Amino acid sequence: MTPIPYATMDRMHDKIKDELRAAYDEVMRNGWFILGGKLTAFEREFAAYCGVAHCVGCGNGLDAITAILRAMRIGQGNKVIIPTHTFIATALAVSYAGATPVPVDVLPGSFNIDPKQAEAAICPKTKAIIAVHLYGQAADMSALRSVADRHGLKLIEDAAQAHGAYLNGKRVGSLGDAAAFSFYPGKNLGALGDGGAVLTDDAALAAKVRAYINYGSAEKYRHESLGVNSRLDEMQAAFLSVKLKYLDAWNKERADIAARYLAEIKHPEVLLPRTYADKSHVWHIFAVRSRRRDALQANLSDQGIGTQIHYPLPVHRQGAYADAGFAGTPIPVAEGIAAEVLSLPLFIGMTDAETGAVVDAVNRWAAPPATDSPGIA
Numbered sequence: 001m002t003p004i005p006y007a008t009m010d011r012m013h014d015k016i017k018d019e020l021r022a023a024y025d026e027v028m029r030n031g032w033f034i035l036g037g038k039l040t041a042f043e044r045e046f047a048a049y050c051g052v053a054h055c056v057g058c059g060n061g062l063d064a065i066t067a068i069l070r071a072m073r074i075g076q077g078n079k080v081i082i083p084t085h086t087f088i089a090t091a092l093a094v095s096y097a098g099a100t101p102v103p104v105d106v107l108p109g110s111f112n113i114d115p116k117q118a119e120a121a122i123c124p125k126t127k128a129i130i131a132v133h134l135y136g137q138a139a140d141m142s143a144l145r146s147v148a149d150r151h152g153l154k155l156i157e158d159a160a161q162a163h164g165a166y167l168n169g170k171r172v173g174s175l176g177d178a179a180a181f182s183f184y185p186g187k188n189l190g191a192l193g194d195g196g197a198v199l200t201d202d203a204a205l206a207a208k209v210r211a212y213i214n215y216g217s218a219e220k221y222r223h224e225s226l227g228v229n230s231r232l233d234e235m236q237a238a239f240l241s242v243k244l245k246y247l248d249a250w251n252k253e254r255a256d257i258a259a260r261y262l263a264e265i266k267h268p269e270v271l272l273p274r275t276y277a278d279k280s281h282v283w284h285i286f287a288v289r290s291r292r293r294d295a296l297q298a299n300l301s302d303q304g305i306g307t308q309i310h311y312p313l314p315v316h317r318q319g320a321y322a323d324a325g326f327a328g329t330p331i332p333v334a335e336g337i338a339a340e341v342l343s344l345p346l347f348i349g350m351t352d353a354e355t356g357a358v359v360d361a362v363n364r365w366a367a368p369p370a371t372d373s374p375g376i377a
Contacts, residue, residue, distance in 0.1 A: 004345050004354050006306030007186060011349025012250070016242060020192070023238035033234045035214070042237040045244055046181075046197060049164075050173035054206035056198045057232030058213045061160040061182025064196040065093030065130070067230070068178045071208035072154055074099050078127040083113035084314040085334040086132045090158050091315045093180075099127070100324075103316040105331045109274040111135065111287070111341075114333070115143035119151075128154040133162035133172050135273070135310070136188065136254075136284035141167055141175040156180070159199075163189040164251045166280040173199045178209075183232075183240060188254070188284050189247050191236040250348050254283040257346050257355050261286055264359045269367050270296070271340075285310050289340040292367050297342055303361050308343045 013020065027038060039057050047055035058064050074080060075098035082090050084103035094101040104117040111134050118129050129148055131139035141155075148155040157179035159165075159172045166172070173179040183195035198209045208225075211218040216227025258281070262272055271289040275281050287310060290296050297307050314334045316326045345358055 001304055001357060003304035004306060004357060005347075006308050006343070006345050007347040008349070009185060009190070009347070012347070015349070016246065019242045020239055023242050024235065027235050027238050030234075034231055036234045038234040038241065039232055039237040042232075042241045042244070043197070045241055047199060049244060049247075050171045050179075050199055052174045052179075052199045053201045054199065054203060056206055056209045056213065057237060058196045058198060058209075059230035059232065060194045061158075061180055061184065061196040062089040062093050062096075063213065063228070063230040064180035064182070064198045065090065065156070065158060066096045067198055067209045067212050068156055068180055068200075068205075069093065069097035069099065069128070070212050071205050072128065072178075074127045074154070077125060079123065079125045081113075081118050081121050081126060081129045082315065083130075083132050083134070083334070084316045084331050085111055085311065085337055086134060086158070086315065087160070087311060088315060088318060088320065089160070089182075090130055090132055091318075091321065094130070100125075101315070101321075102126070103314065103326060103331065105333045106134075106337070107140070108333050108337075110137055110139070110276070111337055112137065112139040113144070115140055115147055118144065119147045122147075122151050122153070126151070126153060128156055130156045130158050131176065132158040132160075133165060135287055136162050136165055136282040137275070138162060138165050138167035138172050138175070138279045145176075154178075160184075160187065160196075161284040162282055163187060163284075164247050164280075165282045168278050174201075177202065178205055183236065188251060188282050189240065189243055192239050193236055195232050195236045195240065196230075197232065251282045253348055254346060255281065257350055258283040258286050260355050261344065261346075261359065264356075265362050267363055267365060267367075270362055270365075283346055285343045286346045287341050287343045288362075289337065290342060290367075291340055293340050293342050295367060296362070296365055299365050299367075300358075300361055305358055305361055306345055309341060310343050311341075312338055314338050 043055040078099040091101040155176040160182035178200040183191040216225035
């Protein structure tokens, strides 16, 4: 069988190569590479797409979260609640802002932060909750908004994996006090390098973020705060404007592949992801669960099918936080997910034959049925 990669961007980019080259040529002709018209245009376009007033482009998704926290004056002595089943950037941003991340458990169905666990972790030092829209599906923002409002907390979206997803008719990025996006190349909306953005309806917050990521400067050579250099450059902004036009169609293509997986994968030891009526899913990642995950991954690899594990180690078990005091605290749902989760191939340009081959390979996997297969709530 011809190998099937876990992901590739070649086919997607091949479809729009002429537009990408034209965008490159235009930036080169202009000779303006930082804080120019292409950035302004993309910020306007992406803000309108997500239904918010302000978008501030920055260097990456990690810096986007950090900039939000800095702009909210959340730092030393403060705590921020995060889901423990997430990419470590969510936690690192809190640490870089000077605050303390507090990892809590997630829901077994969506893998997103559990609002009840988040509320139970609140203490007088807590200033914010970061909701990660994991794998492309929105967190329970209604419940989290209620929790945040009851306790006077900021609610921040980490939307790095959910470009274009909806919750009750509103796009992610418009559901909290501010939202952070990543445009890492493999994202549903990815640059051809690193990139990120902060979205918000709060004009004052947007201005503080814009100054922070530009050396703390809102006016050239006047620096009112200790900022950083984390700007989305003109070339990446131009590429993103091209790709934004295709995002909805690409998300539909991803959803079609996922729908086939959901309908056709039938194996007693493979638990499929759950979807919800009030949430669209943009399928940045199609993650199944199996108590024999490693055996399944090895079997697929032997057949030339690429897979990934997102994520094998929760934040509270990471060595980077070994001295944080929560390494010994059991967080059972997230730990169970980390031990069982496996991401199947899903990318733009994936053929029907390739999708079918993955389905067949999973269904043919000769693993004896487990008597204690995980259940989804």
